[in-house]
Amino acid sequence: MMKMTSRKVLTVLLLITMTLFVSGCQEQELNVEDIAEQMQQKEASIQDYSYTMYITSCAGEETLENQWEGQIEIMYKKPGMMKTYSKNIGGGDGEQLTVSDGEFSWDYMPETNTVYKVKLPEYEEQTKSDYISGIEYFLNQTEVTLLGEEAVAGRPAYLLEAVPKLGDGEATEDENEDENEDGEATEDENEDENEEISLGPTKIWIDKEMWMPLKYETYDSNGNLVQKIEILDLEINTGIPDSEFEFEIPEGTEIITVESAPIVLTEDPEKPGEVPLEEIKEHAGFEPLVPEYLPEGYAFSHSMSRNNGKAAPNGQVYETVTLTYVNREEDEVMVLTEKVYEGELRESTLTKGAEDITINGKEGKYYEEPGDPERGTKRLSWKIGDVELNFLAYIEKDELLKIAESISEKA
Structure with a gap:
């Protein structure tokens, strides 16, 4: 049975996370205009934020070896300063620290005691451009609805559902031919359904007071839980000092400079x-x-x-x-x-x-x-x-x- 890669699912979830961190919602069904407006308004008010993301991959009972748990500590400050520390992402025991001060990016791998120093490209509005692109992708590729309210860890939250846009839903001529006279799926069609599993809906819990995501659950097209993300220790506009984004080179570390x-x-x-x-x-x-x-x-x-x-x-x-x-x-x-x-x-x-x-x-x-x-x-x-x-x-x-x-x- 073919499965979606954890990396692909995680990429989609991280994209949703970063866009929703600069969004809000109303106590009514959301539409594209509402989401776009709220994202832009919230993004303008955020100067810095930090949180810890706990990720659980649920690859299915038949592939237990592909299940894993990991976490990412994220810290961000405008303009373009970022620090991330990840552990056990993808199922391994590896760690990675990435620090960017807006001019250089430092990627440190403790296992090899190696640092990759990258001079960031001199491209004005790069951060803003990427953010705008992220919003457009999120809005264009999913349909978002408000399902109701449901508390997370004792905190009141709105429950949203984001469903991928997979087309108009009309069956093609070949698909219709795969049905028998009674309208039932043929054996070949059932086999195809078993082999092809695509990304399904993502449930998103939004804190009613902070207007930030608290939890995600992503399912495949068969309704199986694929990945769960929980956001803890969220703080916004706390005045993170620039010194947090200064990389201190560990003793004995090999520094490899990458020219960009x-x-x-x-x-x-x-x-x-x-x-x-x-x-x-x-x-x-x-x-x-x-x-x-x-x-x-x-x-x-x-x-x-x-x-x-x-x-x-x-x-x-x-x-x-x-x-x-x-x-x-x-x-x-x-x-x-x-x-x-x-x-x-x-x-x-x-x-x-x-x-x-x-x-x-x-x-x-x-x-x-x-x-x-x-x-x-x-x-x-x-x-x-x-x-x-x-x-x-x-x-x-x-x-x-x-x-x-x-x-x-x-x-």
Whole structure:
């Protein structure tokens, strides 16, 4: 039986958490306009916050080895200062501390006593842009309703339900053919239902006094509990000092500096742009490979390049370029990441559950997230010469392969 990955579920829940931390609600059924207005009003009033998030993954009785519990301590202060400390995320015993003062980000892994120091890109309004994008995603991808009131740990709370938008619900011609004359599902259809489990509703408890989330429960499309999140020790606008976001380097720690070039944007974000190859090459050290074909409505939006120094786990030096393409009418993105290594290229990370494919005679891997095939994440990984390419998109497989086949090696 195919299951949603815990990472995907956690990503959705974290997105909902961060947006609801700057939202409020009314004692009536919510609509898109209400939510958007409340989010914007609340966001403007918050200067800092802190809380501890306790996460329980419930992968199902048949896969007990995939169940895990973890926690994340989060502290945030405008503009752009963040500190997170995570433990046992994903089922391991690992710990990670990330501190950002708005200029540098420090990622510390106690297990290896290693710190990755990253110079943050000089991109104005980056935090605001990401926040706005998060709100748009949340509002566009779910239907939110007020179910009633229910206390959490003795605190009065509103109970909301966010249901993913999966389309208009009309059966396709092929789906209708899968039913027998009595309207009952065939054996093949029942097998498909067992194999494909997508993300279902998320229940959210909002504190009636603080207007902040206290608890989440996310279910799959079969009604099984997938993940639970509880928020404790929430504090808002307490005047967190800047010193909380100063990273103190532990004794004996190896510091690895990762150079990050500025994000390169098109001059007018509302118009299609051309990839600034020469400017990217200046920062990244190599000229990226670009597709000659793009689906209708997609255009280049921005790029970011990085030289990792010695940051690869085995000491390999590599340079990275990320090209982002956007379809603004459909509010969809495609991300093409290219890496050039010093030495032999590593094996593709898309192995488990990935399909072997061939792109212009080159071997590659294709992977599609379990769940709704029309909106699921598609990933493609292959190599052209000394460049490793990884493509992430939300389009049909045939279109993704067509884009990949239009990318050719530099002469």
